[in-house]
Amino acid sequence: MKTIKPHFRFNRAQRGGVLLLVLLILILLWVYHFMDFSEKPAFNTSSEEIATLQKQLDSLRAAETAAKKPKIYPFNPNFITDYKAYTLGLSTEEFDRLRKFRSTDQWINSAADFKKVTQVSDSLLAVISPYFKFPEWVTNPKPKINNHTYYNTEKPYAQKIDLNKATREQLQQVSGIGKAYSDRIVKYREKLGGFADDLQLYQVYGLDAAVVKRALLQFTVKTPKAIDKMNINTASASDIATIPSISFELAKEIWEYRKLRERVSDISELQKIEGLSKSKLQLFQLYLYAE
Numbered sequence: 001m002k003t004i005k006p007h008f009r010f011n012r013a014q015r016g017g018v019l020l021l022v023l024l025i026l027i028l029l030w031v032y033h034f035m036d037f038s039e040k041p042a043f044n045t046s047s048e049e050i051a052t053l054q055k056q057l058d059s060l061r062a063a064e065t066a067a068k069k070p071k072i073y074p075f076n077p078n079f080i081t082d083y084k085a086y087t088l089g090l091s092t093e094e095f096d097r098l099r100k101f102r103s104t105d106q107w108i109n110s111a112a113d114f115k116k117v118t119q120v121s122d123s124l125l126a127v128i129s130p131y132f133k134f135p136e137w138v139t140n141p142k143p144k145i146n147n148h149t150y151y152n153t154e155k156p157y158a159q160k161i162d163l164n165k166a167t168r169e170q171l172q173q174v175s176g177i178g179k180a181y182s183d184r185i186v187k188y189r190e191k192l193g194g195f196a197d198d199l200q201l202y203q204v205y206g207l208d209a210a211v212v213k214r215a216l217l218q219f220t221v222k223t224p225k226a227i228d229k230m231n232i233n234t235a236s237a238s239d240i241a242t243i244p245s246i247s248f249e250l251a252k253e254i255w256e257y258r259k260l261r262e263r264v265s266d267i268s269e270l271q272k273i274e275g276l277s278k279s280k281l282q283l284f285q286l287y288l289y290a291e
Contacts, residue, residue, distance in 0.1 A: 074133040077114050078107055088128050094118040109134060135208065136178045154217040162222040163201065164194045174218065176211035192244060194225035199282050203245040232288045233263045243287045246280075254284075264290045 075084070077098075085095040101108070101117045108114050111129040115122075161170055168182040177185070181204070188204050189195055198221055201212050230239055232254070240251035257273055258264050267285050270276060 072128065072131050074131050076134060077132055078102060089124050090118065090120060094120050135176070135206075136180055157220065160218060160220045160222070163198065163219045164189065164221060164223050164225075166219055171215070171219075174211065174215045176208060176214065181207055181211075192225065194223070195221045196225045196227050197221060197286055199279070199286065200244070202279050203283065227286055229287055229289045231291050232258060232267065233290060235288070240288070243283070245283065250276075250280075266290050 072088070080088070080095075080098070082095060085098070090098075095118070098108075098114075098118050108117060111125060111132060114120070114129070114132070115125050168179070168186055171177050171182040171185055172179065184206070185201070185204050188200075192200065195201065198216055201207070201215065202209060204212075232240075235255075237248065237252045237255035240246065240254055241248040243251070253273055254270060257270065261269075264270070267288055267290055268281070269290075270284060271278075271281050
């Protein structure tokens with residue numbers, strides 16, 4: 001007990017320090033119990049001004065997200081690629097069904113046909129079908145007439161209309177040729193200075209081969225334009241490029257093919273060029289010869 005130092009044996013300065021410490025503790029306890037230390041927000045987030053700003057931010061974010069999405073332009077669903085199918089949201093199985101259907105030379109002519117073939121969901125069809133673009137003869141078919149033999153039976157040569165003299169109205173009598181295509185045929189005929197052969201009708205941009213076949217049942221070239229044929233073994237790439245509907249790239253391939261083999265014995269040899277269609281080869285035979 002003798003080792004414990006009584007309070008009253010502290011000196012005056014020490015007693016003052018102890019008293020000050022006790023007073024400080026009491027003040028802190030009072031502050032702790034009676035003061036509110038909860039954090040208050042810097043501004044009221046529920047105010048009308050903040051709500052308006054939040055809506056504006058949300059709309060800007062939504063607009064930015066929409067702008068990043070790939071844009072969809074009108075397209076013919078018969079000719080979509082695998083990448084196009086991917087961007088539209090089609091699964092691999094759905095696109096394979098479409099490709100298999102088209103490989104049998106069948107055509108999709110409506111949104112209902114597309115759904116039946118691909119088996120896409122109604123929700124996806126509702127999104128992409130407004131962008132389907134079909135040929136004019138599908139979307140605006142001509143009224144059927146009772147005399148179906150007009151479209152299915154070939155007229156004798158004497159009864160056929162000269163393709164170089166046919167009017168727009170006469171051309172529009174063929175199923176699949178409306179005002180737009182009849183205008184395009186006449187303009188292409190004027191560009192050529194007149195058709196030299198029925199084959200040139202196949203070169204009219206966008207005109208389906210089946211429609212051309214129907215047209216040639218009723219029309220033919222009776223007053224052909226004379227063509228100055230070129231010798232393929234002496235013609236330059238620029239000369240070959242003057243053939244209507246032939247690009248300079250293809251003309252250059254033909255010229256390089258001839259240069260590589262020194263000469264071409266027959267125009268039919270050109271079918272060995274990769275990507276050269278049968279119709280293009282037939283067109284070449286109107287303008288080129290081998291000698």
